[in-house]
Amino acid sequence: MMWGGLQVVEAVWRRIAPGLLEYMDAADSLPLMAPRPMLILNGETDGRCWIEGLEEPLRNATQAYKLCGVEDRIKLQGESAARKTASTREAFCAKQGFREVLMDRLAAKDEQTQGQFYRSEQQLLVSWPGSETQQVHIDNLEGHGLTLIVPLVDVRADMGPTQLLPGTYHIHKSGGLLRALAEWWNVGAIAPTLTAGDALIYDARMWHQGLGNQSEVSRPVLVFRYDEVAHIPPGQGFGTSSAIMYGGSFLLFLRHLIVTDLPPQKL
Numbered sequence: 001m002m003w004g005g006l007q008v009v010e011a012v013w014r015r016i017a018p019g020l021l022e023y024m025d026a027a028d029s030l031p032l033m034a035p036r037p038m039l040i041l042n043g044e045t046d047g048r049c050w051i052e053g054l055e056e057p058l059r060n061a062t063q064a065y066k067l068c069g070v071e072d073r074i075k076l077q078g079e080s081a082a083r084k085t086a087s088t089r090e091a092f093c094a095k096q097g098f099r100e101v102l103m104d105r106l107a108a109k110d111e112q113t114q115g116q117f118y119r120s121e122q123q124l125l126v127s128w129p130g131s132e133t134q135q136v137h138i139d140n141l142e143g144h145g146l147t148l149i150v151p152l153v154d155v156r157a158d159m160g161p162t163q164l165l166p167g168t169y170h171i172h173k174s175g176g177l178l179r180a181l182a183e184w185w186n187v188g189a190i191a192p193t194l195t196a197g198d199a200l201i202y203d204a205r206m207w208h209q210g211l212g213n214q215s216e217v218s219r220p221v222l223v224f225r226y227d228e229v230a231h232i233p234p235g236q237g238f239g240t241s242s243a244i245m246y247g248g249s250f251l252l253f254l255r256h257l258i259v260t261d262l263p264p265q266k267l
Contacts, residue, residue: 017126017220019152019196024124024222026057031064032122032224037073120145120233121225127160127213134209136165136248137241141172143231145204148224153217155194160213162200163191165248169205188255204233207248 013021030038040058042051058076065074120140139147155161167183170176191211194200202208204227213219227233234241 016218017124017152018218020124020220023152023197026054027060029122030057030061032119033061033074034064035068035070035073036119038075040074040076042076116229117145117226118229119224120227121223123223125210125221125223127210127219127221129213129216129218131160131210131213133160133212135245136207136209136252138169138205138207138234138236138244139225140204140227140231140233140235141240142233142235143204143228145225145227145231145233147202147204147206148226149194149200150222150224151194151196151198152220152222153196155219155221156215157191157193158213158215159217159219160211160215161191161193161219163189163209163211164202165189165207165251168207168248168251169203171207172205184251185255189252207244209248 010021038061040054042049042054045051054076058074061074062071065071139145149162165184166187166189167180170180170183192200204225225233236244
């Protein structure tokens, strides 16, 4: 890497995702994958992503897998030849590696995992300045999943916090429509502002959306999703997701006609 490259990379990441390097760089985030199977692919002489940069993250992650008693579920595979694009052989090996390390182990559900929860998703979500409001959606229609959002910076109202529609998770229960509408009408939509390190936790069946970022700074958050082993997300098809999208927009639009403290919604 040319002189000054490290400083440039650091400056870029601090602008793209403030707080990521301090709180959730690879050395901190990879251990959170345990005990799920994880295969890491990296070129041994890659000039952009040095394999030496994996030493600390791999050491921390391996320790976490040891503590869970599943050290065999983590693997680092390095390619000796440095190529800007993967060869057909490398692509095939990667595909076979994922099939062997991930798919086969995930398919082998023993009695200890039946009926239990697992971390189904872990991601860094960044809302850029000018980002538009998401469509109303849910994370998983089936089971009793939970979504946990941890902001890496303080989230103000103009930065596009997550807007929740309380009570809407009742809609997906038998006979829960009237209860859902009553609770929703009494409470309305909420979009809590958060302090860095807070945790926003909600039912995976809750209707919600990320609001548009009208500020001049990005909004990076960590998203963790937990679902039952028997109910793999998203648990819905195109028809259901479309109904939720239009239904949520209609509820917000209808309530805005009566309650003036809500931002207008487009149908």
